[in-house]
Amino acid sequence: MSPLLEARGLVQQYTSGKSLFGKPDIVRAVDGIDLTVTRGEVLGIVGESGSGKSTLGRMLLGLETPFSGEVLYHGQPMPAPRTEQWRRLRAQMQLIFQDPLAALDRRMTIAAQIAEPLEIHGLAKGAEVTDRVAALMARVGLRRDQADRYPHELSGGQRQRVVIARALATNPGFLVCDEPVSALDVSIQAQVVNLLRDLQEQDGLTMVFISHDLKVVRNICDRVAVMYLGRVVEEAPSDSIFAEPRHPYTQALVSSIPLAGQGLEGRIILRGEPPNPAARPSGCAFHPRCRFADASCTVQVPPLENHGGRLAACLKLPRAPRLAA
Amino acid sequence: MSFVSIRDLKVAFDGVRVLHGIDLDIGRGEAVGLVGESGCGKSVTWLAALGLLPGKARVTGSVRIEGRELIDARPGELESVRGARIAMIFQDPSSSLNPVHRVGRQITESLRLHRGLRGSAARAEAIRLLDMVGIPSAATRIDLYPHEFSGGQCQRVMIAMALAGRPDLLIADEPTTALDATIQAQILDLLSSIRRDTGMAMVFISHDLGAVSAVCDRASVMYAGRIVETDNVARLFGAPKHPYTRGLFDAIPDLNAGRARLVPVEGTVPDPRNLPQGCAFAPRCARATRFCTAYAPDLKLQAMGGKVACFHPDQSSEPMRETQVVVA
Numbered sequence: 001m002s003p004l005l006e007a008r009g010l011v012q013q014y015t016s017g018k019s020l021f022g023k024p025d026i027v028r029a030v031d032g033i034d035l036t037v038t039r040g041e042v043l044g045i046v047g048e049s050g051s052g053k054s055t056l057g058r059m060l061l062g063l064e065t066p067f068s069g070e071v072l073y074h075g076q077p078m079p080a081p082r083t084e085q086w087r088r089l090r091a092q093m094q095l096i097f098q099d100p101l102a103a104l105d106r107r108m109t110i111a112a113q114i115a116e117p118l119e120i121h122g123l124a125k126g127a128e129v130t131d132r133v134a135a136l137m138a139r140v141g142l143r144r145d146q147a148d149r150y151p152h153e154l155s156g157g158q159r160q161r162v163v164i165a166r167a168l169a170t171n172p173g174f175l176v177c178d179e180p181v182s183a184l185d186v187s188i189q190a191q192v193v194n195l196l197r198d199l200q201e202q203d204g205l206t207m208v209f210i211s212h213d214l215k216v217v218r219n220i221c222d223r224v225a226v227m228y229l230g231r232v233v234e235e236a237p238s239d240s241i242f243a244e245p246r247h248p249y250t251q252a253l254v255s256s257i258p259l260a261g262q263g264l265e266g267r268i269i270l271r272g273e274p275p276n277p278a279a280r281p282s283g284c285a286f287h288p289r290c291r292f293a294d295a296s297c298t299v300q301v302p303p304l305e306n307h308g309g310r311l312a313a314c315l316k317l318p319r320a321p322r323l324a325a
Numbered sequence: 326m327s328f329v330s331i332r333d334l335k336v337a338f339d340g341v342r343v344l345h346g347i348d349l350d351i352g353r354g355e356a357v358g359l360v361g362e363s364g365c366g367k368s369v370t371w372l373a374a375l376g377l378l379p380g381k382a383r384v385t386g387s388v389r390i391e392g393r394e395l396i397d398a399r400p401g402e403l404e405s406v407r408g409a410r411i412a413m414i415f416q417d418p419s420s421s422l423n424p425v426h427r428v429g430r431q432i433t434e435s436l437r438l439h440r441g442l443r444g445s446a447a448r449a450e451a452i453r454l455l456d457m458v459g460i461p462s463a464a465t466r467i468d469l470y471p472h473e474f475s476g477g478q479c480q481r482v483m484i485a486m487a488l489a490g491r492p493d494l495l496i497a498d499e500p501t502t503a504l505d506a507t508i509q510a511q512i513l514d515l516l517s518s519i520r521r522d523t524g525m526a527m528v529f530i531s532h533d534l535g536a537v538s539a540v541c542d543r544a545s546v547m548y549a550g551r552i553v554e555t556d557n558v559a560r561l562f563g564a565p566k567h568p569y570t571r572g573l574f575d576a577i578p579d580l581n582a583g584r585a586r587l588v589p590v591e592g593t594v595p596d597p598r599n600l601p602q603g604c605a606f607a608p609r610c611a612r613a614t615r616f617c618t619a620y621a622p623d624l625k626l627q628a629m630g631g632k633v634a635c636f637h638p639d640q641s642s643e644p645m646r647e648t649q650v651v652v653a
Contacts, residue, residue: 048507186573216578218580219579258535264539274477
């Protein structure tokens with residue numbers, strides 16, 4: 001399969017909290033990521049807050065210019081932001097956010113918002129626009145009579161359908177979904193996940209699905225990359241990563257998923273605090289919370305290596321006990 | 326006699342009824358879950374019980390704590406219950422803490438109000454509480470401000486503050502929803518161990534069925550301002566009888582089922598201003614008959630145990646998928 005998107009050595013850093021005399025703090029949100037997204041594939045990116053998953057998503061779309069490294073789309077480097085080429089690329093790549101109410105314009109009707117990308121990219125005119133909007137609304141399961149409604153008149157699930165319809169308006173080949181169902185209730189979440197899956201299968205969309213909800217990721221993704229403090233610590237097909245997580249962090253993450261009808265037994269409770277990108281530990285960033293860490297982990301940065309068909313970054317991996325799901 | 330007993334609790338905002346008569350009992354030392362989606366009334370139930378709703382809310386019914394009535398009680402009487410007998414923690418710990426005061430001062434304030442502790446005795450007790458909820462080097466961190474703690478630690482500070490009055494009951498309203506998965510596991514573990522050590526009762530309000538089943542003995546499922554099913558956790562999660570409870574379970578993606586299609590509950594939660602006639606869940610229910618759209622079912626005791634408000638409860642004892650042990 002040919003790669004649609006390739007990220008090479010992506011780094012993003014922000015300068016924050018310049019004190020009066022001291023040096024500015026440099027926070028590395030993304031710290032050297034190589035990723036390949038194959039055409040038609042759904043790649044899941046999981047990690048806790050501050051792991052850099054949203055920053056990575058924005059760089060994959062070319063919405064943020066990386067500090068170093070590059071993103072190749074169809075083998076071509078990402079054009080500079082705000083150029084003519086970059087604008088044309090926008091129609092092919094779309095982003096869906098967590099909060100649909102923030103992504104929509106409160107003063108515009110649903111139909112007008114879905115029509116907007118068609119007009120901006122000159123894809124349809126006049127009556128054609130109305131037809132396209134009606135078709136898009138039908139595809140995402142919105143009723144025809146909802147066209148003239150405003151966002152606040154719809155429920156959370158319906159709003160997210162509007163956002164999805166608008167993202168699909170330009171027939172994109174690549175979609176980044178950043179926590180698209182996290183704000184929705186369980187019963188509605190399942191409706192939207194099914195919709196995204198149907199659309200992906202019908203159009204052969206290539207998707208990057210960013211989420212902290214491992215159960216949803218398990219359901220929708222072909223392959224999963226687990227991030228910790230700006231780096232990928234494990235990457236594998238979703239079947240194997242959930243059945244047999246290898247990296248100690250992935251093991252803790254998978255075991256921390258509360259399952260209905262199961263108590264707290266057998267869960268790995270991590271010690272210590274969530275990662276803070278402003279105070280990255282030396283060596284393996286996960287070592288202060290790791291059950292298997294020893295002195296070598298505090299100095300040596302583990303490389304992302306192939307371990308029997310999956311990538312993992314852990315010095316202790318050959319010896320870390322396997323954990324059955 | 327149960328410790329807290331709620332009878333026919335009803336709440337209306339601006340003439341719109343959002344809670345339609347809740348009956349709930351919490352025994353001493355018991356952990357009870359309250360499950361449901363946004364807007365179902367699970368938080369309003371406890372805010373109403375503790376007199377924490379704004380003035381425009383009309384609250385009727387009865388909430389008794391060891392026989393003492395709380396609804397329409399004098400402010401002084403409520404004050405002697407809130408924080409001292411019943412404490413509450415919320416979803417967003419950072420907005421519940423005062424950002425301009427050191428956490429130590431906020432905890433000692435609670436100790437002074439509820440236990441009359443002052444000065445070094447209060448400070449020593451605050452350090453002990455912070456230590457108990459797992460804040461490392463509590464003796465020095467007691468002088469830090471809330472923004473110097475992470476979200477998970479802020480929730481620990483909130484729990485320490487709630488424990489300051491030695492409450493008999495802790496109401497935890499979505500205490501782990503805003504936290505990351507691994508930190509959520511830590512907080513659930515902490516709440517369970519505190520309960521084990523102190524014998525405190527807990528009401529755990531959450532939309533996360535997994536979290537509820539991890540820390541509760543018994544749970545009630547709410548829909549559109551009513552309790553639709555209540556049972557012990559094993560039975561409720563093993564064989565749910567109300568179609569809505571069943572729907573909630575089926576909608577959760579199964580970690581072991583791979584890419585199987587999800588089974589959503591179709592439709593949306595009804596608008597409280599415009600509730601359907603009969604059972605509020607009927608428009609979304611696959612089992613609904615014409616009877617369901619005409620009459621509202623009462624919460625009735627079932628032969629197999631538990632209570633269900635449904636004319637056509639699921640009687641099959643087919644086990645739920647998540648309880649099956651799958652070895653990879």
